[in-house]
Amino acid sequence: MIGPLVAGLIGTVLPAFGYLPALGGDSVSLAPWRELLGSPGIGRSVWLSVSTGFGATVISLTIVTLFCAAWHGTHWFSRMQRLLSPLLSVPHVSVAFGIAFLIAPSGWLMRAISPELTGLTRPPDITIINDPYGLSLMLGLVVKEVPFLLLMTIAALGQVQADQTRLVTATFGYGRMTGWLKGTFPRIYAQIRLPVLAVLAFSMSVVDVALVLGPTTPPTLSVQLLRWMNDADLEMRFLASAGAILQLALVAAGLALWVLGERLVAWLGQYWLSCGARGLGDMPMRLFIGGTMVVVSGAVIFGLVGMAVWSFAGLWRFPDFLPDSWSLRIWMRQSDGLFELTLDTAILAIAATLIAVVMVMGCLEREGAGKGQQPRGTDARAQAKVMWLIYLPLLVPQIAFLFGLQVLLISIGLDQLWIALVWAHLVFVLPYLFLSLGDAYRSWDERYARTGLCLGKSAFAIWLRVKVPMLLPPILIAMAVGFAVSIGQYLPTFLVGGGRFATLTTEAVTLAAGGDRRVIGAVTLLQMILPTIGFILAMLIPAVLFRRRLGMTVNRI
Amino acid sequence: MRLSHLLAALPLFFVTSFSAPALADEPQPSDWPAVEAAAEGQTVYWNAWGGEGRINDYIAWVGEQVKARYGVTLEHVKLSDTAEAVSRVLAEKQAGRDTGGAVDLIWINGENFAAMKRQDLLFGPWSEEMPNYTLVDTEGKPTTRTDFTVPVDGLEAPWGMAQIVFYYDTERLPEPPTTVDALLTFAAQNPGRFTYPQPPDFLGSTFLKQVLYATIDDTDRLLQPVDEARLDADLEGMWQYLNKLHPVMWREGKVFPQGGPAQRQLMADGEIDVAVSFSPSEASTAIANFELPDTVRTFVFDRGTIGNTHFVAIPYNAAHKAGAMVVANFLMSPEAQLRKQDPEVWGDGTVLNMDAISVEQRAGFDALELGIATLGPAELGTPLLEPHPSWMERIEDEWVRRYGTGQ
Numbered sequence: 001m002i003g004p005l006v007a008g009l010i011g012t013v014l015p016a017f018g019y020l021p022a023l024g025g026d027s028v029s030l031a032p033w034r035e036l037l038g039s040p041g042i043g044r045s046v047w048l049s050v051s052t053g054f055g056a057t058v059i060s061l062t063i064v065t066l067f068c069a070a071w072h073g074t075h076w077f078s079r080m081q082r083l084l085s086p087l088l089s090v091p092h093v094s095v096a097f098g099i100a101f102l103i104a105p106s107g108w109l110m111r112a113i114s115p116e117l118t119g120l121t122r123p124p125d126i127t128i129i130n131d132p133y134g135l136s137l138m139l140g141l142v143v144k145e146v147p148f149l150l151l152m153t154i155a156a157l158g159q160v161q162a163d164q165t166r167l168v169t170a171t172f173g174y175g176r177m178t179g180w181l182k183g184t185f186p187r188i189y190a191q192i193r194l195p196v197l198a199v200l201a202f203s204m205s206v207v208d209v210a211l212v213l214g215p216t217t218p219p220t221l222s223v224q225l226l227r228w229m230n231d232a233d234l235e236m237r238f239l240a241s242a243g244a245i246l247q248l249a250l251v252a253a254g255l256a257l258w259v260l261g262e263r264l265v266a267w268l269g270q271y272w273l274s275c276g277a278r279g280l281g282d283m284p285m286r287l288f289i290g291g292t293m294v295v296v297s298g299a300v301i302f303g304l305v306g307m308a309v310w311s312f313a314g315l316w317r318f319p320d321f322l323p324d325s326w327s328l329r330i331w332m333r334q335s336d337g338l339f340e341l342t343l344d345t346a347i348l349a350i351a352a353t354l355i356a357v358v359m360v361m362g363c364l365e366r367e368g369a370g371k372g373q374q375p376r377g378t379d380a381r382a383q384a385k386v387m388w389l390i391y392l393p394l395l396v397p398q399i400a401f402l403f404g405l406q407v408l409l410i411s412i413g414l415d416q417l418w419i420a421l422v423w424a425h426l427v428f429v430l431p432y433l434f435l436s437l438g439d440a441y442r443s444w445d446e447r448y449a450r451t452g453l454c455l456g457k458s459a460f461a462i463w464l465r466v467k468v469p470m471l472l473p474p475i476l477i478a479m480a481v482g483f484a485v486s487i488g489q490y491l492p493t494f495l496v497g498g499g500r501f502a503t504l505t506t507e508a509v510t511l512a513a514g515g516d517r518r519v520i521g522a523v524t525l526l527q528m529i530l531p532t533i534g535f536i537l538a539m540l541i542p543a544v545l546f547r548r549r550l551g552m553t554v555n556r557i
Numbered sequence: 558m559r560l561s562h563l564l565a566a567l568p569l570f571f572v573t574s575f576s577a578p579a580l581a582d583e584p585q586p587s588d589w590p591a592v593e594a595a596a597e598g599q600t601v602y603w604n605a606w607g608g609e610g611r612i613n614d615y616i617a618w619v620g621e622q623v624k625a626r627y628g629v630t631l632e633h634v635k636l637s638d639t640a641e642a643v644s645r646v647l648a649e650k651q652a653g654r655d656t657g658g659a660v661d662l663i664w665i666n667g668e669n670f671a672a673m674k675r676q677d678l679l680f681g682p683w684s685e686e687m688p689n690y691t692l693v694d695t696e697g698k699p700t701t702r703t704d705f706t707v708p709v710d711g712l713e714a715p716w717g718m719a720q721i722v723f724y725y726d727t728e729r730l731p732e733p734p735t736t737v738d739a740l741l742t743f744a745a746q747n748p749g750r751f752t753y754p755q756p757p758d759f760l761g762s763t764f765l766k767q768v769l770y771a772t773i774d775d776t777d778r779l780l781q782p783v784d785e786a787r788l789d790a791d792l793e794g795m796w797q798y799l800n801k802l803h804p805v806m807w808r809e810g811k812v813f814p815q816g817g818p819a820q821r822q823l824m825a826d827g828e829i830d831v832a833v834s835f836s837p838s839e840a841s842t843a844i845a846n847f848e849l850p851d852t853v854r855t856f857v858f859d860r861g862t863i864g865n866t867h868f869v870a871i872p873y874n875a876a877h878k879a880g881a882m883v884v885a886n887f888l889m890s891p892e893a894q895l896r897k898q899d900p901e902v903w904g905d906g907t908v909l910n911m912d913a914i915s916v917e918q919r920a921g922f923d924a925l926e927l928g929i930a931t932l933g934p935a936e937l938g939t940p941l942l943e944p945h946p947s948w949m950e951r952i953e954d955e956w957v958r959r960y961g962t963g964q
Contacts, residue, residue: 022651023676041962106826123828125749130812132963216755216812217961227757230640232668233950234647234676314847318827327847333610403648411652416659494641498659499604499634507607510635514608515818516848 011404098303864940
């Protein structure tokens with residue numbers, strides 16, 4: 001998996017130092033870097049990438065943590081979980097469009113209260129989306145990352161005896177939130193650490209959401225990169241490559257800073273842990289965080305509903321709350337070839353997901369088998385190395401290595417092949433699948449296996465009949481995540497497929513370029529359907545299989 | 558993997574060229590029957606912007622026609638940005654794939670064409686030897702021969718005409734501002750009701766060039782490459798104009814729509830009253846799509862607006878050049894051009910010379926209903942020529958420096 005990444009990065013590093021023979025750059029120079037540092041607004045672009053990336057990550061993590069602390073183990077918690085899980089499958093850019101329509105000065109919220117409350121018949125000229133500080137961009141990222149982190153946390157909750165811990169802390173007289181934060185969070189964070197880092201890297205380098213909600217004068221570094229990369233002036237490729245390396249360095253520095261921050265929090269947290277404060281009377285805080293969660297999920301859901309309404313809208317002007325007229329025209333137009341497109345998308349995603357799940361489980365089994373044979377420290381270090389390799393594709397901005405990857409594939413004649421496309425998807429599906437499954441898999445209690453061995457079963461039989469069934473919910477969720485990731489890929493599909501293969505997402509992105517909200521609304525719904533089916537299956541299958549086994553439900557109340 | 562291994566592998570990776578089995582000999586455009594014969598059975602991958610359902614439908618229709626007539630299968634590779642296709646060809650050149658490339662035909666013009674021509678990424682000359690090229694109005698529409706002042710030299714075949722127009726809602730704005738100065742006056746009296754797409758978006762950059770036409774003392778200089786010595790003086794009037802315009806623009810000129818479609822959305826949402834477009838039929842199309850109310854109309858500046866031609870080109874390493882030429886030739890046929898100009902289908906202006914086609918074909922063009930918000934050829938007037946690409950580059954760079962950094 002690391003091969004294409006390295007090859008792609010070389011294909012980026014060389015032009016960054018002026019080497020790209022196809023454009024006449026055949027000597028090494030620092031000119032692209034001088035140009036990069038001299039380009040107007042670059043400092044502010046960098047700052048925006050850092051501030052929105054960190055802002056979105058800290059806020060998302062805080063919301064998820066406090067929400068779990070406040071409500072884990074209640075009816076509300078499982079309801080919220082059911083509500084939010086499908087949102088994981090919605091492509092980022094769809095959420096961004098939905099949020100944009102919701103909060104813009106001419107958006108749905110303003111339409112809801114105009115002209116009755118505001119007296120406005122024209123939208124006010126105030127900046128809400130594309131604000132120069134990146135606040136709306138942060139909002140768009142937070143509402144999308146909260147479901148992701150929440151799902152990751154829930155997967156981890158099943159592994160740390162959170163329910164029992166709550167009983168213990170409650171017995172010691174701790175308030176619900178304080179007890180959870182002191183007793184459960186440290187163990188949870190260890191398990192969701194990589195997803196959090198992935199969120200940070202993603203937020204610092206996101207392109208599509210930033211295009212819809214982000215600042216424009218100047219934009220974030222990633223958007224600026226895309227502009228250079230797509231500039232008609234091909235000499236800009238040198239500048240773009242240097243910018244991609246800067247983006248990479250920025251993400252690396254961001255991750256390092258985060259890890260330092262972890263140490264600081266852990267150090268401070270030690271005092272707090274042992275200071276004895278019981279934190280009773282946390283009801284106002286619990287209500288506040290519950291309210292925040294309702295706002296977050298409401299924003300996503302109403303944004304998506306708004307886009308759905310648009311796909312059926314005729315003329316719909318400000319300040320009308322609903323369209324003047326309705327029309328099926330957009331859907332009729334889309335219906336041609338839609339079935340084929342959906343089928344191709346699904347087959348590609350299923351192929352990538354199946355290969356990935358086999359590889360991930362194989363990898364995790366091997367990792368487990370090595371335990372106890374080597375000195376513990378070496379083992380952990382080797383494991384950490386492997387982990388970083390697998391996760392690199394998530395941490396390296398896509399645009400930084402995909403052009404180089406394309407050159408590699410063409411030069412070995414592997415582009416435009418279906419198998420190459422599956423492989424390119426695998427590069428991204430695999431780490432997410434690993435991310436979703438790894439911790440649950442590792443936390444599986446080996447004593448079950450020992451019990452099985454004592455009962456005379458073979459290792460394979462134990463794996464198949466004990467381990468897999470027990471881990472089925474996280475395996476299926478991880479597969480659903482992988483499936484959704486594959487469906488969401490645009491750049492890899494387009495670059496590696498050479499335009500030969502169309503998926504729902506390539507279709508959606510090109511149609512979105514036309515800017516009609518009706519079309520964007522329709523393709524948003526279409527893009528959601530397949531991943532949503534995946535998640536529904538992931539939840540239904542264990543529920544049906546284990547309907548008579550109370551202990552196998554992930555979150556029993 | 559060690560760094561030394563990587564470095565050792567580099568020459569292999571970047572220098573070895575991919576040797577594809579040589580395909581049939583390059584088709585000779587002058588021998589048209591041979592081109593048609595070679596084209597039969599080929600699959601042509603046409604990389605074209607795919608953001609508009611109506612255009613996609615038209616391309617699908619072209620596919621049916623060339624399949625039935627010439628046995629050519631047409632695959633529309635839908636792009637969100639033409640630069641994606643340019644990147645693809647560049648990557649293939651980088652990897653040494655000089656034959657059998659993935660892109661057979663590109664919808665292109667302006668800067669992308671200039672860049673591909675400069676980097677020798679195009680096949681040709683071929684377009685002037687297409688049988689239907691004799692029907693093209695190269696005299697009356699000089700932009701079919703020079704693309705943004707860059708000579709076409711037979712490297713791309715003209716496909717359609719575009720011209721800058723503005724559209725506005727008559728319900729909110731009875732009298733449109735038809736000069737550059739009137740536009741400023743309108744904006745000053747109605748703060749926040751005008752904006753333009755953010756350069757380097759091509760539409761926004763073209764708006765700047767439109768302002769430049771009105772503020773430079775000698776417009777002939779725009780057709781020459783930039784003269785560095787007098788550049789500051791030439792642009793000064795335009796910057797003064799923008800300095801006055803921006804504070805009274807939408808969001809005080811601190812936020813800009815990111816392209817034509819985003820700007821049209823602002824118009825639809827009632828945030829702005831005047832929008833700029835490169836397609837004279839955009840307003841009519843948008844009305845038919847329920848995107849804009851039927852009170853929207855189009856106008857042009859009294860002293861004319863910039864117009865250009867869009868083309869199709871064949872990359873130097875295209876795998877199916879004969880098929881691509883057959884498609885390009887069909888695109889220039891009176892039948893295909895007539896259908897394209899029908900606002901019910903697309904509404905894109907023809908490149909043909911009405912005197913060169915048959916009387917029946919001409920009657921077909923005369924009978925087209927242009928749509929309620931589309932100006933006729935007489936109202937559009939003679940388009941102004943695109944300035945030399947060097948103007949665009951300098952204006953875009955300086956614009957970003959002045960207005961694009963939030964300082």
